[in-house]
Amino acid sequence: MSSYVREAVPRETPMVGEAEAAGALVVKLGYRGEGFAGFAEQPCQRTVAGELRRALETTLRRPVELTCAGRTDAGVHAIAQHVSVPVSAAELGLAGRRLRRSLVALTPDDLSIVGLYRAGADFSARFDAEARRYRYRIAAGDTRPIMAWDHAWWYKGALDVAAMHDAAQCLVGEHDFKSFCKATSAVDKPTHRYVGHLSVSEIEEAGEALVCIDIEGNAFLHNMVRTIAGTLVEVGRGHRDATWVADALAACDRAAAGPCAPARGLTFVGVDYPAGALAAWR
Secondary structure, rough: HHHHOOOOOOOOOOOOOOOOOOOOEEEEEEOHHHHOOOOOOOOOOOOOOOHHHHHHHHHOOOOOOEEOOOOOOOOOEEEEEEEEEEEEEHHHHHHHHHHHHHHHHHOOEEEEEEEEEEEOOOOOOOOOOOOOEEEEEEOOOOOOOOOHHHOOOOEEOOOOOHHHHHHHHHOOEEEEEEOOOHHHHHHOEEEEEEEEEEEEEEEEEOEEEEEEEEEEEOOOOOHHHHHHHHHHHHEEEEEEEEHHHHHHHOOOOHOOOOOOHHHHHEEEEEEEEEOOOOOOOO
């Protein structure tokens, strides 16, 4: 083990609880979702939280408590997931460069430490988030995608992007999104959410044409973005019209909406926090 890991903090330091925390370490990370059973830790499964926890506990020499901006499902990617960890006054004195080098060395190749930040002791990566953003990529047509293969849904057909965008606008605003949520996770739970932006456009990435569904909201239900994507594809392929999306929303019934799109096309691309909440850990 490298010396900068061994020298971090004393080995027997106990977990820092909220009451004892002097601040928070916030890790901005990315990951390729294919090799993970989602973000949240699960018994006998490889997860993002499990890999990050091992790296943090080795570096800090103690158990840690993780809070993330939004749990992603198996196969979903991220380029800007945020995770907060309560830290002690002594740990606030750790050098940022050494801390980051340690975490990079201890994490696998499909997980990236994008940045480290300091926040107040009461900061929560989940509850302080003001907005979250996702992008869903679709490679539409007969040509198998090359560069986008691992992070796009290859839909072997044509899509009417303008029709998809127009149909999507009825979902903007505050609504009950029960129709777009995994049915078992909506039982006895609030399903109202606010969507501030939802667009469908054609872009080019690495020389390949893609259809992108970009969505921003205050929070999202289980499978909500992927179900919205699957529903809009039904419109784009000509099987449904725009009024069907509005009717599905009003039905508050999962059976009324379209299928859940494959996980590989979805990427968690951003989260917004109050101005001044995060400072670079130097």
